Amino acid sequence: NGIVLKTSARNRNNYRTELGSIFQVLKNNELVAENYIQSIPVLKSKTERNKVYTLKQQQNIFEYLEKQDQLLLLFIKFVSYSFIRPIEVCRLKIKDIDIIDKKVYVKAKNKKVKIKIIPEILLNLLPDLSNCDPEHFLFTPYEIGGEWNVPERDKRNYYSKRFKKVKDHFNLGKEYGLYSYRHTFI
Numbered sequence: 001n002g003i004v005l006k007t008s009a010r011n012r013n014n015y016r017t018e019l020g021s022i023f024q025v026l027k028n029n030e031l032v033a034e035n036y037i038q039s040i041p042v043l044k045s046k047t048e049r050n051k052v053y054t055l056k057q058q059q060n061i062f063e064y065l066e067k068q069d070q071l072l073l074l075f076i077k078f079v080s081y082s083f084i085r086p087i088e089v090c091r092l093k094i095k096d097i098d099i100i101d102k103k104v105y106v107k108a109k110n111k112k113v114k115i116k117i118i119p120e121i122l123l124n125l126l127p128d129l130s131n132c133d134p135e136h137f138l139f140t141p142y143e144i145g146g147e148w149n150v151p152e153r154d155k156r157n158y159y160s161k162r163f164k165k166v167k168d169h170f171n172l173g174k175e176y177g178l179y180s181y182r183h184t185f186i
Contacts, residue, residue, distance in 0.1 A: 009045035016040055051175040053184045061166060072162055074125055075139055079178055080185040081122045085109070086178040090155035094145050095134035099123065 004012040020037040027035045053061070065073035078089045088106045096105040102123060108114045132145035140146040141158060148155065163178050 004043065009043040013042050013045060016042065050177060050180040050183050051173075053176065053180055057170070057172075058181075058184060061170060064169065065166065069162070069166075071139070071142070071144070072159065072166070074144070075159055076163075076178065076181055077122060077125060078139075080181045081119050082106075082116050083182055083186055084116065085182060086159060087152060087156045089139060090137075090152050090159070092138040093134065094129050094132045094136050094138060097126070097129060097138065099126070099129065 001012075003015055016037060020035060023032060023035040023037045026032045062073060062076075065076070075086075075089060078084065078092075079086055082089075082104060084104075084106050085108075088108060091107045092104065097118070098104070099118075102118045102120075104116050104118050106114050106116055127144055129145060136145045137148045137155075138144060139155075139159075140148040150158075160178060167173075167176060
């Protein structure tokens with residue numbers, strides 16, 4: 001119940017599933033008599049879907065950012081054209097970008113590293129990275145290729161707050177966000 005109060009019903013249900021798996025192993029090994037976790041009901045969860053941008057919205061936002069915030073625009077294009085999550089863009093370091101083979105090595109949530117092909121449209125937007133420190137992050141608050149020593153959650157939140165100004169400008173609700181670009185372009 002504490003989990004559902006702090007986060008969401010979906011998150012609570014996920015914890016229930018994990019605990020149920022652990023208790024099932026304990027029951028199978030005769031360490032507990034019953035897997036009582038299975039008797040805990042699954043709560044109904046309303047998914048807050050990341051709404052897809054219309055073509056007009058996407059074009060207007062890109063045009064606006066071209067004039068107002070080109071770094072944020074490039075960040076969004078990484079999400080859009082590579083189909084990667086904003087948090088995964090925040091994790092990218094210079095060494096993860098292979099310009100010659102046109103690949104990006106992404107530390108993903110569902111596997112250790114996934115290799116994605118960098119589309120030509122994105123390659124053409126990247127500045128010359130050859131003189132950058134390979135250990136520097138691709139995206140920082142002010143530049144491509146720099147140090148940024150804060151937790152990745154704070155990096156994602158930073159870009160989300162930066163994008164909030166754009167959302168406010170276009171009167172977009174909370175159902176729109178950076179992650180929505182991934183859904184839009186997929």
